Amino acid sequence: MAHCCSDNEHDPLAKSVEEARAAILASSPALTDTEVLHLSAALGRVLAEDICAPQPVPAWPNSAMDGYALRSSDGEAPRKLIGHCFAGHPFTGVVGPGECVRIMTGAVLPEGADSVLIQELAEIQDKTILPQQHPAPGANIRQAGEDLQPGVAALHAGTLLRPAQLALIASLGMAEVKVFRRLRVAFFSTGDELRALGSTLEAGQIYDSNRYALQGMLQRLGCEVLDLGRILDDPEHLQNTLQQAADMADLVISTGGVSVGDADYIAELLGRIGSINFWKMNMKPGRPLAFGQLGEATFFGLPGNPVSTMVTFYQFVQPCILKRMGKSTPWTPAVLKIPLAHPLKKKPGRTDFQRGVLISGENGLQVAGVGQQASHIMSGLAHADCLIILAAEADAAPAGSLVDVQLLEGLV
Ligand code: AMP
Numbered sequence: 001m002a003h004c005c006s007d008n009e010h011d012p013l014a015k016s017v018e019e020a021r022a023a024i025l026a027s028s029p030a031l032t033d034t035e036v037l038h039l040s041a042a043l044g045r046v047l048a049e050d051i052c053a054p055q056p057v058p059a060w061p062n063s064a065m066d067g068y069a070l071r072s073s074d075g076e077a078p079r080k081l082i083g084h085c086f087a088g089h090p091f092t093g094v095v096g097p098g099e100c101v102r103i104m105t106g107a108v109l110p111e112g113a114d115s116v117l118i119q120e121l122a123e124i125q126d127k128t129i130l131p132q133q134h135p136a137p138g139a140n141i142r143q144a145g146e147d148l149q150p151g152v153a154a155l156h157a158g159t160l161l162r163p164a165q166l167a168l169i170a171s172l173g174m175a176e177v178k179v180f181r182r183l184r185v186a187f188f189s190t191g192d193e194l195r196a197l198g199s200t201l202e203a204g205q206i207y208d209s210n211r212y213a214l215q216g217m218l219q220r221l222g223c224e225v226l227d228l229g230r231i232l233d234d235p236e237h238l239q240n241t242l243q244q245a246a247d248m249a250d251l252v253i254s255t256g257g258v259s260v261g262d263a264d265y266i267a268e269l270l271g272r273i274g275s276i277n278f279w280k281m282n283m284k285p286g287r288p289l290a291f292g293q294l295g296e297a298t299f300f301g302l303p304g305n306p307v308s309t310m311v312t313f314y315q316f317v318q319p320c321i322l323k324r325m326g327k328s329t330p331w332t333p334a335v336l337k338i339p340l341a342h343p344l345k346k347k348p349g350r351t352d353f354q355r356g357v358l359i360s361g362e363n364g365l366q367v368a369g370v371g372q373q374a375s376h377i378m379s380g381l382a383h384a385d386c387l388i389i390l391a392a393e394a395d396a397a398p399a400g401s402l403v404d405v406q407l408l409e410g411l412v
């Protein structure tokens with residue numbers, strides 16, 4: 001295998017982020033197993049069926065404002081107040097010519113009325129209302145079915161359920177939904193130097209931090225997480241772990257050992273027991289990436305440097321996971337254009353994912369780099385709230401230039 005080239009050297013054989021993501025999505029089949037869940041347990045799941053409204057939403061015409069329900073055709077003539085209605089307490093009579101009913105937001109529009117005059121435009125004299133304006137027909141009324149019509153799909157299969165979708169389903173009165181089962185993801189760290197949290201480090205040893213980043217990212221996506229621990233740089237041990245992981249999970253992730261060093265076995269092992277694409281990525285951080293198939297499981301071998309692990313997870317693994325979870329519209333990190341507060345250094349060659357922070361001040365929204373950008377500097381990523389993406393061919397970026405930004409929170 002060829003040795004990696006220096007940071008600023010462009011490697012014509014390296015894959016771009018977009019090429020790699022497209023190849024990954026093309027070989028990421030959606031789950032087919034489903035289960036029925038109560039709505040209160042369905043956050044973060046993907047719908048396995050269309051949701052159709054059984055009745056119109058709203059079911060009745062109702063008021064959008066506090067005011068008076070009346071007939072528009074009476075113009076600005078005074079109206080006699082004949083009753084009132086509140087949300088959940090309809091007025092049972094009929095509003096006739098020259099009459100009105102006091103109405104609160106959400107209350108059913110009484111029969112006979114076709115308009116709601118807001119209370120700020122009504123002068124009250126004893127039991128009579130003097131409109132200060134001609135109430136237009138349909139004014140301040142929420143029509144029956146204006147949100148959803150019966151029989152029409154309110155949400156389609158393949159929709160990721162976030163709080164707004166849960167509320168929409170609840171507004172239809174549905175207590176249960178059919179969703180895809182959770183994606184099972186097994187992961188492990190590789191490296192003889194890795195030690196458990198709480199142990200005392202000897203020379204050359206480090207704590208295994210990647211596992212905690214992976215666990216957090218996977219939990220946040222609602223995966224069933226299977227932590228297989230720290231595995232030594234030993235081919236036999238690694239092969240057993242890979243096989244065990246593939247037997248129990250839909251997707252397997254390893255970190256470390258994926259490069260071309262003397263203790264890097266992942267790519268070679270995968271070539272032997274599964275099918276493997278080993279890619280040199282034209283990006284920084286995160287040059288080596290292994291992607292392939294291990295039996296029925298999708299496999300990702302992520303680079304070991306903690307920042308590289310997280311950046312490559314976000315760019316490649318997360319889109320794959322969401323597709324495998326059943327999400328029908330492909331997810332890729334959203335990119336915003338934001339001006340740079342300070343210049344950023346860069347050499348042409350690789351797409352750069354620098355860690356950044358958003359600054360909201362008198363110059364509007366701007367973004368700044370967090371300083372140290374090396375791929376082992378975890379404090380930079382921990383203090384960042386976004387990634388600043390500088391194109392492969394780009395040189396240094398001056399202050400004020402518009403750069404591409406991916407937010408690290410609110411990911412899906
Ligand atoms: P590797 O990809 O195995 O060559 O590792 C690259 C760098 O990342 C080395 O400095 C490793 O010590 C470090 N590294 C690998 N795995 C982890 C991990 N699980 N937690 C923290 N650092 C790691």
Ligand code: MG
Pocket residue numbers: 190191192233256257263304
């Ligand atoms: Mg290693």
